[in-house]
Amino acid sequence: MAAIEVRRLTRRFGEFLAVDDVSFDVQKGEIFGFLGSNGAGKSTTIRMLCGLLRPTSGTAHVGGVDVAADPEGVKRRIGYMSQRFSLYELLTVDQNIAFFGGIYGLDRGRLARRREFVLDMAGLRGREQTLARDLSGGWRQRLALGCAVLHEPPILFLDEPTGGVDPLSRRQFWRLIDELSAAGVTVLVTTHYLDEAERCHRVALIHAGRLATIGRVAEVKQIFADRPILEIRTERAVEAMQALESVAGVEKTSLFGTSVHAVLASRAIRPETVRETLAARGIPVASVETVPPSLEDVFLDVVERG
Amino acid sequence: MRMLLAVARKELRQIVRDRRTVLIQAFVPAFFLVVFGYALSFDIRHIALAVEDRDGTPQSRALVSAFVNSGYFDFAAAVRGPRWQDRLLDTNEARAVLVIPEGFARTASTGGSAPVQVIVNGDNANTATAVIGYATGILHSAALQFAPGSPMLDARRGEARVPLVMEPRVWYNPELRSALFLVPGLIAYISMLMAVTSTALSIVREKESGTMEQVRMAPVRTVPFLLGKTLPYFCIALLSAGLVFLASMALFDLPMRGSWLTLAGVLSLYLAGALATGLLVSTVADTQQVAFQIALLVSLLPTLMLSGFIFPIASMPAFLQAVTHIVPARYFLVALRAIVLKGSSVLQLLPQIGALAVYALVVLGLASVRLSRERA
C-alpha cells in the first residue's frame, strides 16, 4: 500500500472550487513535489491530507488512515511544517524542542536522543538558549523542520518550507530532506520555487485546482522531447521576444531572468538561424544555445495550455 | 501634506478590508446609545416596600397609604413573622421595611410620640440615600396630619401649619429628566471608548507583524505620519458620533439650544484627544495584548467614574480631583451639556475648549516623540 493514496479529492469553498478531482499516489520514501502558483490549490490539498480540512468529496489515505474518517489518527503519524514556520517566537530553541516533544508524547529518554539529533541536523549546537525570534531565516527553517520530525513520523508534509530564505540556506535545507528520504521518510512538499522542485523524485503540477501533469521529473519534461528550448542572452530581451514572435518555427517565448527562452516547434530549426534572424533585426545577442528543459518551462507550458 | 494624505489613503484601504471592524466602529455606538438611553435612569422609583403593621388601625393604614400613594414606593410584601425582615432584605425582595408599632393610633391621638421605624437596605448607597430622603419627607408631612385634633388626611390644613416651605424651580431641565443628564454622559463615554480602541492597536500591530521596518523607512516625518494614520479613524469616529447625536435627538428628545458649529468643534477636539490617547498607548505597548489592556485601563473605568458622569467630582478627595483634570471627558461633558441644554457660546466655554485642545496637543506630542524614537 502506498504511503499516501489520493482518489478524486475535491474541496469547495462556497461557489469556489479550490481542489478539483485530484488523484495520485506517493510511495514510501519518495520526495514528492507538489508544484503550482499561489492559489492553485496546493495548500488546500495538503491541509486536507493533514486532517486540518475536511474534503468535500473523494478520499485520501495517509499512512493507511482515512483522512475524513479519522483525522486525529492521521495527525499521530505525520509531521507538518507550515508556511510560516510555526515556532514560538518567545521561546528558545531548547524550549521549542521540549514543547513539541512533549506534545508528541516523547518520554524523557527518547526526547533527549531526538533533541541531540535535531540540534545536529539543524546545526544549532551552541544556540540552544537563543530565542526563536532572534534566529535568522535559515536557522528557523531548520529548527521548524527539526521540531516536525521529533517524533520520527513516517510521513512528512512541508508546506512552502523555504519561503523568503536565501538560496544557500535553501540548498542546505534540501540536503536535509534528501537525508530524511534516504532514511525512509516519505516527504510531500509544496513549493513554488521550481528550481528546488528538480530535486524531487516525482512531481505533480497543480493548476486551477486540477492535476495538470504528474510523473518523474524527467518524464514530465518529456513534453519538450520534440521541442527544443533555446536560451538567448541579450541586452534587449523584450525586443528580442517581440522579434521572435514573428519568426516561423518559434512556438512561444518567455522571459527567464534576464534571458529569453524560446520554445521551438520542432528540432528542425537551428540555433544559428535564430541568431541570424535577430541580428538582421539589429538586436545584438551574446549567445544562443539549446538548454535542457527546466520545470519552470514545463510549468509555463502547462499553464498556457489552460 | 501630500505625504499625510498618502498615509491616510493607505490606512483607509487597510481599514476597509476588515469590514466587520468598520461596521462595529460606525454603528455600534449609536445602537448602544439607544439601548442605554432607554434602559438607564437615575430616578429612583418603584421602591419595594415591605410593611409590618402591628397596629392595624385606620390611622396606621392611612400611614401606609401615604407611602404607597407618594409614587415612590411599591407595596412588596407584608411582614408576617419574626425572620421575615431578614429574609426580605437579604434577598433584596424589599428595599425598605416600614414598621408601625402596636398602639400607634392611640399614642398619636393622646399627644404621645409613636416610634415608627423604617429599615432601609443599605447595600446600594445611592438608592438608600434616596429612599431615606423620600421616607423622611413622607413621615414629616404625615406627622403634621396626625396631630391631636386635626382630622386625618387633611393635607391643606396640615400644610398651613408649616411656617416655611421651599418652592423649587429648575432651569434647563424642569422635570429633572435624567435622560437629559444621562445621554450626554453616554455620548462622551461611548465616543471615548470607540476612539481609543480604534487607534490603540494601530501601531502595535505593525510592531508585532514586523512591518515596523516599512514604517521606519517611510520618507515622511513623524507628525504627518501620525496624523495621516489617524485621519481615517477620525472620520469614522465623527460619523459614528453624528449617528449617536441623531439617535439622541430623535429618540430621547435631546434638545439643541446651542450652535451646531460649536458642537462640531468641541466634539472634534474631544475625538482628537481620544484618538491621540489610543496612539500613545500604541507607541508604549510592545504587543497587542498589552496595548489592549492599557487602553482599557485608561478609558473603560476612568471615563465612567472620573468624568463627573456618575459621581460628582466636587465630592471626591482632593488628590482624585487633581487626577480628573487629565480626563478629557470631564471637560467635554461640561461643554456638551452647556451647549445642548443652555445654548452656551464659544466664549463661555473657553476654559473647556482650551483644556481639550491642550490635552489633544500634549498627548499627540508625546506619541510623536515616542514614535520618533522608535524610528530613529
Added chain:
Amino acid sequence: MRGARLGVLVWKEFLELRLNPRLFGIVIVAPILQLTLLGYAATTDVRDVPIVVADGDRTRPSRDLVYRFEASRHFTVVATVTTVGEAEAFLEQGRAWLALGIPPGYGRDMARGGSAVVQVAADGTDANSITAALGYANALVAGYARELVASRSASDAAAAGVMDPRIRVWFNPELESRVFMIPGVLALVLLVVTANLAAMAIVREKEVGTLEQLNVTPLRRWELIVGKLLPYGVIGMIDVLLVTAVAVFWFDVPLRGSFPLLFALSLVYVLCTLALGLFVSTISSTQQQAMLTAVFFFLMPMIYLSGFVFPVENMPQPIQWLTYAIPLRYFLVILRGIFLKGVGLEVLWPQATALAAWGAVVFSLAVLRSTKTLK
C-alpha cells in the same frame, strides 16, 4: 501521557507570559490601580454645592436661614446679593448651581408667627447632583421649619413631635458608596482581565500561525482549550485574592460572609469569563476584531446593564429580561451578598446556579465552534 501533553502546553503559556513582563505587570497592577481610583471616586455624597443667596429682606431671621445653609457641609454660599436678577446671573454663568431667593418681608412674617415661601432656582443640567442638592435643601428647610414650629407653642410642639421617625440602615450604616461599588469593581476587573487576555491569546496564535501547527498535532481539543485558558484562570484567581485584600484591608470594606465561599464562587465566575474569552476568540480572526468585539458587545453592555452602577430594578421590564443573560449581574449580587450582608448559599443559590449554567452553555458553544478540523 495525556497529562504530559496538557502540562507541556500550560508550561509554554506561562513561559510566554513570563517573557512578556509588561503584560504580567499590567494584569497585576491594573486591577489594584482601578480599585484604588474607584474606591475613592465612588461617592454619591453631594458636598459643597455652590449656592448664591438673594436676600431681599436682610433681617435677623433671614440671616438665620442663610446661616443654616452656610453651616451645612452640603452647601457653600458663594455670594449674598440683593436682587433675584443678580442671583440668576450667577446661575447663567455657572458660578452657582442653586440660587436661594428670600423675599422682602420674610422677617416680619416669621416674627408674626405666619408663614413664608422661599424660592430656589436650580441649574438642571447636572440632574443627578441637582436632585440630591434639592433634596438636601428641602430637608434643611423642612428641618428648620420643624424647629420653628416647636419653638412657637406647646400644642404645635406636640404636633411636631407626634411621630418619632427612626431610620435604620442595614448592611451599610454609613451609606458609603464605595462599599457598594468596590465588590463590583472586583467583578468587573476579573471580566476585563481574564476574558480579554484569554481571547487575545488564542487569536494571536491564530494570527501568527502556531494554532494551525497545534491543530496538526495529536493534541486533543479539550487539552488545547484547557491548556490555553488555565494560565489566565490562575491569574484571575490571583486577582481575586489581591483585590479582596486591598478592599478589606485598605478600604475597610467589610467581609461578613465566608471567604471560602467567595473564593469558590469567584472560581465559577472566572470560568464564565474564560468561556466568554474563548467564545470571542472563535468568532474573531484578528486581535483587533477580538478586542472590538469583546469591548463593544460584551464589556460595555455588561458594565451598564448588570447593576454595577445603575440598579437593575430601575430598568424597563424588557431590559430587565435581557439582564438575565449577563453573568456579571449574578456575580454582583453574590459579591455584595457575601461582603455586605454576610449571607451564604442558602440565599445565593439561585445566582450561583445561574452563573454555573451560563458558564456551561457558553463554554459548550465555544468548544463546539473551535474544532481542530474545519468542516
